[in-house]
Amino acid sequence: MPKVAPFDSRAELMRVSSVDKVFPGNVQALKDMSLAVREGDFISLLGPSGCGKSTALRLMADLSRPTSGSIEWAQPRGKGDLGVVFQEPTLMPWTTVAQNVFLPFRLEGKSYAEVKDDILDVLKLVGLDKFQNAYPRELSGGMKMRVAIARAMVTQPKLILMDEPFAALDEITRFKLNNDLLAMQARIGCTVIFVTHSVFESVFLSDRIVVMAARPGRVIEEVRVDAPYPRTEDFRTSAEYAAHCRAASRALEKAMEAA
Numbered sequence: 001m002p003k004v005a006p007f008d009s010r011a012e013l014m015r016v017s018s019v020d021k022v023f024p025g026n027v028q029a030l031k032d033m034s035l036a037v038r039e040g041d042f043i044s045l046l047g048p049s050g051c052g053k054s055t056a057l058r059l060m061a062d063l064s065r066p067t068s069g070s071i072e073w074a075q076p077r078g079k080g081d082l083g084v085v086f087q088e089p090t091l092m093p094w095t096t097v098a099q100n101v102f103l104p105f106r107l108e109g110k111s112y113a114e115v116k117d118d119i120l121d122v123l124k125l126v127g128l129d130k131f132q133n134a135y136p137r138e139l140s141g142g143m144k145m146r147v148a149i150a151r152a153m154v155t156q157p158k159l160i161l162m163d164e165p166f167a168a169l170d171e172i173t174r175f176k177l178n179n180d181l182l183a184m185q186a187r188i189g190c191t192v193i194f195v196t197h198s199v200f201e202s203v204f205l206s207d208r209i210v211v212m213a214a215r216p217g218r219v220i221e222e223v224r225v226d227a228p229y230p231r232t233e234d235f236r237t238s239a240e241y242a243a244h245c246r247a248a249s250r251a252l253e254k255a256m257e258a259a
């Protein structure tokens with residue numbers, strides 16, 4: 001069961017062309033970044049702190065504008081085509097899990113009754129359907145992050161941007177969420193761009209790893225991980241996984257030296 005069509009036949013979703021981002025004080029956060037994002041890609045942005053990963057993600061989320069260059073979608077972006085997950089789950093503490101997941105629809109002006117089934121479906125997908133009436137304070141860190149992911153996925157977006165979503169979680173929870181994230185992506189069929197500074201996480205999840213260096217933030221190299229999906233715990237302990245991790249580590253070392 002292939003997750004997506006063979007790489008080269010995938011349609012383009014979004015294109016980042018020669019993007020620079022300069023902050024006041026002449027901080028060049030990003031220099032000449034280009035990236036063709038295709039439907040079904042799982043792309044990791046991998047690099048040391050300060051290499052512009054979050055800046056790149058915020059530009060792709062349209063939360064910030066490039067100083068020069070452009071970011072374009074192949075088709076006009078519709079409501080609900082984009083989901084974003086940050087390192088903090090940023091849930092509304094005063095209301096329930098289901099109401100938190102409802103938020104993107106509420107912002108579109110939809111009623112709860114209209115989308116109730118979608119909310120329950122996505123809560124099942126993240127394994128929290130029994131917690132729909134719970135409040136965030138009753139949930140563990142991993143469960144809160146699942147709610148944030150459900151909220152990002154509930155509109156069945158074409159693209160999900162994730163900025164170090166699992167960095168604050170313990171390793172066991174992180175591994176479990178890595179497995180589940182791939183299963184969810186396969187179900188929804190979305191593209192994911194995932195920021196991490198973990199070689200192991202990027203190799204497990206991605207088919208493309210964009211390795212970045214700092215000062216100025218820039219792309220150094222793209223590492224392809226052409227291991228088939230679905231990827232399971234067997235992949236995590238395979239020689240193939242170890243070999244890909246070595247290749248990604250080498251690219252990351254090169255990026256650190258370049259900085």
Ligand code: ADP
Nearest residue numbers: 023027029048049050051052053054055056217
């Ligand atoms: P990363 O996410 O890879 O750690 P960031 O994208 O957060 O890196 O930051 C890249 C560079 O841009 C850093 O030098 C950071 O200090 C700087 N930077 C990020 N955001 C701002 C901002 N709003 N104002 C000024 N400098 C910023």
Ligand code: MG
Nearest residue numbers: 053054055163
């Ligand atoms: Mg960051």
